[in-house]
Amino acid sequence: xxxxxxxxxxxxxxKSELGGVVVLDFGGQYTQLIARxxxxxxxxxxxxxxxxxxxxxxxxxxxxxxxxGGPSSVYDIDAPKCDSGILALRIPVLGICYGMQWITHALxxxxxxxxxxxxxxxxxxxxxxxxSPESALFAGVPESLRIWNSHxxxxxxxxxxxxxxxxTDNAIxxxxxxxxxxYAVQFHVEVNHTECGTDLLRNFLFRVCSAERKWSxxxxxxxxxxxxxxxxxxxxxxxxxxxxxxxxxxAVLVHRALGDRLTNIFVNTGMLRKNEFAxxxxxxxxxxxxxVIGVDASDRFLNKLVGVTDPEQKRKIIGRxxxxxxxxxxxxxxxxxxQGEIAWLVQGTLYPDVIESVSVxxxxxxxxxxxxxxGLPENMxxxxxxxxxxxxxxxxxxxxRDLGLPDExxxxxPFPGPGLAVRLLGEITREHxxxxxxxxxxxxxxxxxxxxxxxxxxxxxxxxxVRSVGVMGDYRTYGLTVAVRVVESDDAMTADWVRLPGEVxxxxxxxxxxxxxxxxxxxxxxxxxxxxxxxxx
Ligand code: XMP
Numbered sequence: 001x002x003x004x005x006x007x008x009x010x011x012x013x014x015k016s017e018l019g020g021v022v023v024l025d026f027g028g029q030y031t032q033l034i035a036r037x038x039x040x041x042x043x044x045x046x047x048x049x050x051x052x053x054x055x056x057x058x059x060x061x062x063x064x065x066x067x068x069g070g071p072s073s074v075y076d077i078d079a080p081k082c083d084s085g086i087l088a089l090r091i092p093v094l095g096i097c098y099g100m101q102w103i104t105h106a107l108x109x110x111x112x113x114x115x116x117x118x119x120x121x122x123x124x125x126x127x128x129x130x131x132s133p134e135s136a137l138f139a140g141v142p143e144s145l146r147i148w149n150s151h152x153x154x155x156x157x158x159x160x161x162x163x164x165x166x167x168t169d170n171a172i173x174x175x176x177x178x179x180x181x182x183y184a185v186q187f188h189v190e191v192n193h194t195e196c197g198t199d200l201l202r203n204f205l206f207r208v209c210s211a212e213r214k215w216s217x218x219x220x221x222x223x224x225x226x227x228x229x230x231x232x233x234x235x236x237x238x239x240x241x242x243x244x245x246x247x248x249x250x251a252v253l254v255h256r257a258l259g260d261r262l263t264n265i266f267v268n269t270g271m272l273r274k275n276e277f278a279x280x281x282x283x284x285x286x287x288x289x290x291x292v293i294g295v296d297a298s299d300r301f302l303n304k305l306v307g308v309t310d311p312e313q314k315r316k317i318i319g320r321x322x323x324x325x326x327x328x329x330x331x332x333x334x335x336x337x338x339q340g341e342i343a344w345l346v347q348g349t350l351y352p353d354v355i356e357s358v359s360v361x362x363x364x365x366x367x368x369x370x371x372x373x374x375g376l377p378e379n380m381x382x383x384x385x386x387x388x389x390x391x392x393x394x395x396x397x398x399x400x401r402d403l404g405l406p407d408e409x410x411x412x413x414p415f416p417g418p419g420l421a422v423r424l425l426g427e428i429t430r431e432h433x434x435x436x437x438x439x440x441x442x443x444x445x446x447x448x449x450x451x452x453x454x455x456x457x458x459x460x461x462x463x464x465x466v467r468s469v470g471v472m473g474d475y476r477t478y479g480l481t482v483a484v485r486v487v488e489s490d491d492a493m494t495a496d497w498v499r500l501p502g503e504v505x506x507x508x509x510x511x512x513x514x515x516x517x518x519x520x521x522x523x524x525x526x527x528x529x530x531x532x533x534x535x536x537x
Pocket of ligand 1: 414415417418458533
C-alpha cells in the first residue's frame with residue numbers, strides 16, 4: 001500500500017512549470033494577483049515564501065523572479081528577507097513595492113520613512129532624459145502614467161550600478177540595473193488601477209526575461225494525465241465528489257487518465273439542495289461518464305444532529321460523519337472484486353489553499369471551520385493526487401471547459417461542505433430542511449430567470465427559527481422567516497449584497513410565501529462581508 005505522502009512537494013517539476021517566473025512572497029496582499037497576472041500571459045508562475053532556498057527556486061528553472069510587496073519596513077527587526085544570493089543568479093528580477101525596498105537595502109542603497117506616505121493613486125513620470133538609456137521595462141508606454149501605490153517607506157539613494165527610471169512628486173518610483181537585469185518599481189503593476197500595468201509586466205516577461213508562452217490548458221491536461229497514468233500504474237484511485245466545480249474537474253481529469261480505475265463517491269448528507277443528489281448523480285454518471293457510487297446517508301447525518309444548535313458543533317459532526325461514511329465505502333471497494341489496489345485519493349485542492357499554508361504571514365485566524373467535502377484527513381492510507389494544486393479558480397474553470405464540462409457545473413455557485421446545515425439556524429429537523437430546500441429552490445430559480453445567476457457569486461435562502469405574526473385570507477398566521485442572501489464577490493474574502501431589482505425581490509417573496517408552507521415572512525439580507533460573512537453560520 002502507498003504511504004500517506006502527497007504527490008507534490010519534492011517531485012521533479014512538470015515541463016510546463018519550467019521556465020516560468022517564481023514570485024517570492026514578502027507577505028503582500030497582492031502576491032496572488034501578481035502570480036495570476038503572469039499566468040494570464042501564458043507564463044507559468046509559482047509563489048514561494050521569501051525564505052525559499054536558492055535550490056528550491058532553481059527547481060523551477062525560472063526565466064525571472066518577482067519580489068512581492070509586503071507590510072513591513074526593511075529596517076524592522078523581523079523584516080522578511082530573501083537570500084541575497086538570488087540577486088547574483090543572473091536571473092532577471094523585478095521588485096515590486098517592498099520588493100524594491102528590499103533590493104535597494106540589500107545592495108547598499110538607502111530606504112527611509114517617507115515624509116508623505118503614498119497610498120492609492122499617484123502620477124509617475126518616466127525618466128528618459130539625455131544620458132538615460134531607454135528602459136526595457138518602460139518600452140512603448142507613455143511618459144506619464146496613473147499608478148497605484150501603497151507604501152510608507154521609499155528609496156532615498158539607489159544602489160551602485162542602478163539609476164532611477166521613474167519618479168512621483170514625492171519619491172523615486174522605479175529603478176533598474178539593466179546590466180544585471182534587476183528592475184524595481186515602487187507601485188503595483190498588478191492592479192487594474194495602474195495604467196499600462198500589464199504592459200510593464202509583459203515587458204518584464206518577454207523583453208527582459210525572454211519567457212516563453214507555454215502555459216496553456218491543453219498542455220496542462222496532456223501533461224497531468226500522463227503524469228497520473230505513470231504514477232498510478234495498475235493501481236486504482238478514489239475521489240470524494242461533491243458535484244462542485246473543483247472536485248468535478250479533478251475527477252474528470254483523473255478519469256481521463258485512468259478511466260474506470262477511478263471510482264468516485266458522492267455522499268448525500270441530507271443537507272443538499274432540492275433534488276441535488278439525484279440530479280448530480282445523473283450528471284456525473286450519464287453525462288460525464290464517471291463511475292460514481294452514490295451513498296444516501298441522510299438519516300445517519302440527521303440522527304447525529306438531533307438537538308444540536310451550535311454552528312461549530314454542526315460543522316464538526318458533519319465533517320466527522322462524512323469521513324466515516326467515506327472510509328467505509330473505500331473499505332468496501334478495497335475488499336471488492338475489482339483488480340488493482342486502491343492506493344490513491346483524488347482531491348480538488350486549489351492553489352490558494354496551498355499558498356495559505358506557505359505564506360510568510362501564516363494562516364489567518366479561524367472564523368469558521370471550513371469543512372470542505374473532499375477535504376479528507378491526510379492520515380488515510382492513500383497517497384494524494386491533487387491535479388489542480390497549481391491552479392486558480394478561474395483556471396480550473398478554463399481547464400473544465402477544455403475537458404468538455406457543461407456550464408451547469410462550471411458556473412455553479414459555491415456550496416459549503418456542511419450544506420444547508422449552516423443555512424438553517426437552530427436545530428436541524430427534517431421538516432425545516434424541506435422548508436429550506438423549497439425556499440432555496442425558488443430563490444435560485446428566480447435569480448436564473450432574471451438572468452443573474454452567472455453574474456452573482458452566490459444566491460440562496462436561509463431559514464430563521466423566528467416566528468412572526470401575519471395575516472393570510474383573513475386568518476392570523478404565526479410562521480417562520482426566510483432570509484434571502486444574494487452576494488457579489490471575487491474570491492469570497494470580501495462580498496457585497498447585490499442590489500436586486502425590486503421586481504425580482506417581489507417575485508421571490510411572493511412565491512416563497514405562497515408556495516412554501518409555514519413561511520409567512522421574507523427578508524433580504526443587506527449586510528456586506530466584512531463585517532458579516534456570506535453564510536449565516
Ligand atoms: P463565509 O461564510 O466564511 O464563506 O463568508 C466564504 C465562502 O466559503 C463558503 N463556505 C464554506 N465552504 N465549507 C466549504 O466548503 C464550509 O464549511 C464553508 N463555509 C462557508 C461559502 O459558501 C462562501 O462561498
